[in-house]
Amino acid sequence: MVRAQIVGATGYGGLGMVELLLHHPEIKLTSLLARTDVGKPLSDFFPHLRGFCDQVVEDASPERIGVDVDLVIFATPDRVGMAHARQVVGAGVAMLDYSGDFRFPTVEQYQEYALRHPSTAGRPHACPELLGANVYGIPELYRSRLREARLVGNPGCFAVAMILGLAPAVKAGVAEPRSIVVDGKTGSSGAGKKPSPVHHFPERNENVTPYRVASHQHTVEAVSTLSGLAGEPVGLTFVPHVVPTTRGILCTSYATLRRPLSSAQVHDLYREFYAGEPFVRVLPMGSFAALKSVQGSNLCDVSATVDEANGRLIVISAIDNLMKGQAGVALQNINLMLGFAETLGLERTPVYP
Amino acid sequence: MVRAQIVGATGYGGLGMVELLLHHPEIKLTSLLARTDVGKPLSDFFPHLRGFCDQVVEDASPERIGVDVDLVIFATPDRVGMAHARQVVGAGVAMLDYSGDFRFPTVEQYQEYALRHPSTAGRPHACPELLGANVYGIPELYRSRLREARLVGNPGCFAVAMILGLAPAVKAGVAEPRSIVVDGKTGSSGAGKKPSPVHHFPERNENVTPYRVASHQHTVEAVSTLSGLAGEPVGLTFVPHVVPTTRGILCTSYATLRRPLSSAQVHDLYREFYAGEPFVRVLPMGSFAALKSVQGSNLCDVSATVDEANGRLIVISAIDNLMKGQAGVALQNINLMLGFAETLGLERTPVYP
């Protein structure tokens, strides 16, 4: 059994990983760490886990991080993982980080991201020597590299939906690379467990609010990834909106077609691109992705069609932000890193209704 | 006192008008008509109105429509108003119709719309001789014509949000007219009072679902109106989504700028365009329109900004679909038609929280 440690176990991101590992046949959760609220069972913070995980949360001290375990998952905000990566990776322990710390291959790309992210404020990377050894965790694009990786940067939730939605078209070169618009809709859980005015129930309920208009930090990794696929610079305007759901991200992407294509042609292109993928479902023509078809699962549903009158591609992609957008894709990446079946522990059907 | 009649009083659209007229000092509701569920007080269908409107709903027979009243509001589906317009208008009675029947000035434009709308199925207009005499009910654009009108086609709810969001930019010629993308989010009440699988609570709650992708009928009137403002053909890809709120429409519109403009310049352009408008609020720079700031009111909040890196205009416009998107704009139009102060009976603040 692989021994796993979660740093940041008392947030939604850590919780998602705990729940998945409780049901994983090859990985055992041996250590739960957090900065605050330590010394009590995890089920004190998450009463639904009473009887499932009453393990005590310990202090996330440097002396505990990465010790006596085979795998560390940093379910922490930006800049925590990078402070410990040298030690963890140096000890030969596999490491996956939820934040933006290890999503980029170069200091320059990281810097562009850091300038965009409100909480990093442009500070330089604290562990630049590991950039290049890290792998960005989109299994559908980087599967073979993930199988060799010891340090994975888990993708941003919106980035997963954008990239999986646009990759086939961008890779095939059918879309004008500077014409892309992505309109994102996300539930409230993406903002985490900490209460805030924006997610206070009376303000959030019956509300739709745009935020970080054309300035969301996940745009950086999406643009970088898509530019790599396209072989030319991609320009992308992204506006995220919070909608009154707990879970889920739905991205509607628009791009001008370089040459006329029918919906059927685009649909075929997508089917082919994702053939055999265990967690991407390209929907039949005329069906469109919706949140409830993926919530609770590691699936990404994708539907692609064409507005023929305007020569425009429309792609709708939907994920559960806490699963395929966070803990689920993390476990998928971990399964690849550790040589397990990619779907192990991720077989659950979406929750419906 | 003006005597008003509502045809279709037992739907959400009719209800909205009833509620507004109950508080209107110059218009008296003298007749409530419907096709089904007649012979009972309106408060039997809408228990919240018990004590406010216990007037009996009568059969919407041709003998009753337009008789002994000064104003008829058709809060009815497509093709009902057109069947009675000749008689009503011929009798010198003012008429406002909620449906698409009188939104277009020519048979040809109506036909384009009718082909798009699922429930009209391309049937020809039943009262073509009145097309041309009708006025399309966007007060911010057609105020002076509405003051002379006797037959008003109330706009589609999505069309209101799209048109008010894009009119300033399109009129000023700053946006590439064929580059426009509108991503719409609407609450459930827009679909009316009749239960359906899509709006069944367990399916709608926690869900976001795109529908009529690039084929929504309101696109026709928006394109036609904006093309008129632009003086050239406008191309527009519109994808509406249902989000789990009862009320509200928020449209996020994207367009490529013809020449570089700053957010401040665009903001000034919008401020100027809507200066003095009683129901359009151009938000300060850095603030963005949100549903909860307009729900329950006749307001349209508009925020305009620029994604400078990609040379793209972003406009966010928000309305209450049952108010500025339906009954509210209808009363605003009626006030204009009848010579009352435009804001009469529409002064209410949004409901918050």
Place this chain on the structure above:
Amino acid sequence: MVRAQIVGATGYGGLGMVELLLHHPEIKLTSLLARTDVGKPLSDFFPHLRGFCDQVVEDASPERIGVDVDLVIFATPDRVGMAHARQVVGAGVAMLDYSGDFRFPTVEQYQEYALRHPSTAGRPHACPELLGANVYGIPELYRSRLREARLVGNPGCFAVAMILGLAPAVKAGVAEPRSIVVDGKTGSSGAGKKPSPVHHFPERNENVTPYRVASHQHTVEAVSTLSGLAGEPVGLTFVPHVVPTTRGILCTSYATLRRPLSSAQVHDLYREFYAGEPFVRVLPMGSFAALKSVQGSNLCDVSATVDEANGRLIVISAIDNLMKGQAGVALQNINLMLGFAETLGLERTPVYP
């Protein structure tokens, strides 16, 4: 015009009063005070009020409170109003307080309440000499005294629903006074504007949570009021629950009947008790109170029936907690205090759907 001042203008309770007074023909809002967030227009805190109330919020200093106004509304937590009451009332200014400070006629009763309330922690009343001069603001019970009052203690939101639901039965002596159970359901706005874990959207949505089980502080004023009506001690078990709505309180009250009564008899008793009341609607037999029929209005809907097999009275009462449970009943009380028509500024219909 009466000049009114609101202390605590930036919370939900103050906001409710602002919105009502904006539409009140006889009262002018001349002063908005708060402890924090001062120096900015109210619409900075509540963007929906942009253009309706851009008045600047001033510091709630003792030098400002009650000065140059005819009426002060304390929309403040417990123990703020009592600290200023001597000064305000002494200056001949009318005063209404939202908190528990002036709901009780004696020091002893206040003390019982204070021991129950988490935020008062049993501290003694700071202005005991005014107890006795104050009137508890339930217009349906104390209308004539409210007309003479200069100091009104606005009731707790749950207390309004409990008292209006049970008063007719308790007054008539048909219920065993120690058999009463009240099961309360409330929306999230009752907890105020400040974010907290319990009202964080991802925790609140799809959740129902009991709280302050058999220990809610509103029980004290309900028991005291009902005991007064009964002429004997009333015993009442009250369990409140938060449900995922923004607004609304629905209380389901149960009591053993002293003697067999039919639903029709109980219904008649309720009809008679509330005959002529402008804001209490006793629903027809077979209809039951529901939140959506009252939200946004100052109404209390009441339905009373009998479980004949078990000899038990069942009463369901519903209010909007921010209206009839707070700002609405406050204005009703103020109208009485100031000699205006009781319904002035409160005529609005519920918001539906």
Place this chain on the structure above:
Amino acid sequence: MVRAQIVGATGYGGLGMVELLLHHPEIKLTSLLARTDVGKPLSDFFPHLRGFCDQVVEDASPERIGVDVDLVIFATPDRVGMAHARQVVGAGVAMLDYSGDFRFPTVEQYQEYALRHPSTAGRPHACPELLGANVYGIPELYRSRLREARLVGNPGCFAVAMILGLAPAVKAGVAEPRSIVVDGKTGSSGAGKKPSPVHHFPERNENVTPYRVASHQHTVEAVSTLSGLAGEPVGLTFVPHVVPTTRGILCTSYATLRRPLSSAQVHDLYREFYAGEPFVRVLPMGSFAALKSVQGSNLCDVSATVDEANGRLIVISAIDNLMKGQAGVALQNINLMLGFAETLGLERTPVYP
């Protein structure tokens, strides 16, 4: 592998069983039947199951029911199961029925239920000879009999919450048996997949509505079961309410104590009663059951306390109505019938947040 057939596979109840059996290691779903919508894959009705269950739904004809299978689950409305039970049970096939058809041991008790249920309208039982051979499916009470059963009547969702909440107190004789009040709160999914005005999103959202006040059919089985445990007749007033959640039932039960007991004593009594139960969690003193702690799981959370001032027991019990209230308890019953580990396929943690 046990071969299972679901009759009524296209409703929420059938769906719940499909999802559980997809993950069950010992039971294989070999046949999906329904009355309408046949001939298409199940994933056409439930798009979230695309790729998980694309099995074609067949016509629920008598020739198919119970044929070539070892187990039939009737996820059907009342009176369907009883029409086929003779044939199924006669062929030696294990049968579980979701409806009220086989919840009662005698014709008389069934009749009392049937008179109460709107859809059965008092019609006599169609298969009375099997009454007595059936077992009522509450594993915590009837485990040993369920191990021998071939015909199980799955309990009503509200009955599960009521019975598990009250059984310990009633069995121990600490509560006055005729003093019980149960106030129920349920999500919308309990009403099934068919759209209706009450569950139309704009009517359901932001609403709380009581229904079947003191007349809900599940009361009959709860009273009958609790009377059996008490050894004397139990009287119970039950008022269910719909709250705006998709899933979940929370029942708050009140009863007068026969003799003074502390919260600690009651808590101990409950702990002891449910010691070792895999799916009932008695919460620590001071913690109260809430929907989100059980949704998506087969758990029933129970919290018991005492209102000492009024000598009243308060018990709060919470379940997922589609799991412990329907498909989950059904599988628990089936595991017992078929000799599998009781928890097989039911180990999943609740979904949170």
